[in-house]
Amino acid sequence: MKVLVIGGGGREHALCWKLKQSPLLSELYCAPGNPGIAELADLVPIRSEDFTELAEFAAGLGIGLTVVGPEVPLSMGLVDEFQRRDLLVFGPTARAAELEASKVFAKQFMQRYDIPTADFEVAHNEREARKAAKHFGFPVVLKADGLAAGKGVLIVSDRAELKAALAALFDQRQFGSASERVVVEECLQGEEVSILALSDGTHLLPLATSKDYKRIGEGDSGPNTGGMGAHSPSTLVTSEQGSQIIERVMRATVHGMAEENRTFVGVLYAGLMMTADGPRVLEFNVRFGDPETQPLMMRMEGDLLPVLLAGARGDFGSARVGFRQEAAACVVLASEGYPGEAVKGEPITGIEVARRQPEVEVFHAGTALADGTLVTGGGRVLNVCATGGGLADALRRAYTASAEIHWPSVVYRKDIGRRVIEAD
Ligand code: AMP
Ligand code: GLY
Numbered sequence: 001m002k003v004l005v006i007g008g009g010g011r012e013h014a015l016c017w018k019l020k021q022s023p024l025l026s027e028l029y030c031a032p033g034n035p036g037i038a039e040l041a042d043l044v045p046i047r048s049e050d051f052t053e054l055a056e057f058a059a060g061l062g063i064g065l066t067v068v069g070p071e072v073p074l075s076m077g078l079v080d081e082f083q084r085r086d087l088l089v090f091g092p093t094a095r096a097a098e099l100e101a102s103k104v105f106a107k108q109f110m111q112r113y114d115i116p117t118a119d120f121e122v123a124h125n126e127r128e129a130r131k132a133a134k135h136f137g138f139p140v141v142l143k144a145d146g147l148a149a150g151k152g153v154l155i156v157s158d159r160a161e162l163k164a165a166l167a168a169l170f171d172q173r174q175f176g177s178a179s180e181r182v183v184v185e186e187c188l189q190g191e192e193v194s195i196l197a198l199s200d201g202t203h204l205l206p207l208a209t210s211k212d213y214k215r216i217g218e219g220d221s222g223p224n225t226g227g228m229g230a231h232s233p234s235t236l237v238t239s240e241q242g243s244q245i246i247e248r249v250m251r252a253t254v255h256g257m258a259e260e261n262r263t264f265v266g267v268l269y270a271g272l273m274m275t276a277d278g279p280r281v282l283e284f285n286v287r288f289g290d291p292e293t294q295p296l297m298m299r300m301e302g303d304l305l306p307v308l309l310a311g312a313r314g315d316f317g318s319a320r321v322g323f324r325q326e327a328a329a330c331v332v333l334a335s336e337g338y339p340g341e342a343v344k345g346e347p348i349t350g351i352e353v354a355r356r357q358p359e360v361e362v363f364h365a366g367t368a369l370a371d372g373t374l375v376t377g378g379g380r381v382l383n384v385c386a387t388g389g390g391l392a393d394a395l396r397r398a399y400t401a402s403a404e405i406h407w408p409s410v411v412y413r414k415d416i417g418r419r420v421i422e423a424d
Pocket of ligand 2: 226289292
């Protein structure tokens with residue numbers, strides 16, 4: 001079978017790496033991909049947002065299954081377009097993707113189905129937002145309704161910060177139409193975990209637990225990023241809590257979406273805060289997490305392709321996913337400046353040395369080729385991943401391999417997983 005993966009980051013590299021191992025695969029394509037993915041798949045120079053072109057490409061080539069990485073094409077209706085042409089695709093329709101694309105929809109949905117989440121109010125203007133913030137007290141969280149590439153969440157600790165946040169959301173409209181409505185919600189305390197499950201619209205196949213590290217700085221300081229590291233398992237979720245989350249959050253969501261004529265096929269990802277009162281949903285995503293997918297793919301047993309194919313057909317049937325006992329970790333190597341404007345175009349060395357180490361894989365995110373030389377091409381550049389008997393082993397391997405890789409502006413957090421290991 002010919003498979004097309006859409007996207008071009010570390011998540012898509014890890015998905016291609018896993019799918020490439022499938023005996024059912026004949027040819028693998030990735031649009032637009034990156035230089036690392038080029039070693040595994042034929043790259044297709046079409047942007048992930050150009051879904052009409054992608055659908056034409058898939059139809060023309062006889063692609064048997066398409067797997068979508070990023071959220072933007074999903075929320076724009078890529079799956080709807082593929083389905084109109086009878087092309088099999090694993091991902092949610094635009095209506096189902098609203099779970100990620102509209103925070104107001106997601107919060108009101110959780111309220112309707114009694115899914116545990118932070119208390120909230122919806123504000124349409126500055127006055128309503130101020131009133132709601134006063135109601136919750138500081139610290140308080142303000143979220144632009146629409147997609148904002150992970151930057152639309154502002155945690156506000158005092159009046160001066162509230163003023164700046166309201167100006168950014170309502171006056172300067174930094175998030176464009178994404179902030180026409182704003183969710184104001186109670187600030188939750190605890191550790192974050194990511195729970196992902198595959199859905200065929202009715203049934204769920206839960207993946208192993210994972211945790212990502214969103215802040216740029218060590219000790220979880222500084223601004224949020226797309227993620228600076230991840231590991232699986234998370235170890236912060238007991239098996240009892242895990243089952244509770246699957247029932248009360250994940251199954252309740254798939255059931256509710258079906259009830260509302262928004263049947264959810266694809267990856268359901270809940271970002272949760274483990275609070276003293278139990279798990280609370282911070283957000284839903286409608287796709288594989290990045291960088292959580294990298295360690296998850298390294299731990300996954302068996303063949304992913306028939307599972308995604310069955311899901312895309314709307315019935316998992318007997319398809320199952322399993323995970324090895326071993327842990328897996330991912331360290332994100334970025335360039336100075338990220339999450340702001342990062343230095344680009346610097347030559348990268350040492351990847352081959354790093355990859356030769358046992359149990360290590362290096363996935364590409366923002367890399368590029370300049371006259372045949374591999375150079376940095378984005379903020380997050382490489383994902384150095386490793387497995388190990390336990391989390392400490394996996395992290396040690398990932399860090400030892402990371403030390404082999406060089407470019408002038410490379411930066412990475414040295415404390416991924418540290419607190420979790422110390423707490424264990
Ligand atoms: P979201 O895009 O909604 O996941 O928010 C991004 C990040 O903001 C989350 O991963 C949390 O670190 C933080 N966050 C979001 N909502 C809350 C909340 N209610 N309380 C505390 N932190 C939050
Ligand atoms: N790791 C966070 C995300 O994929 O949104």
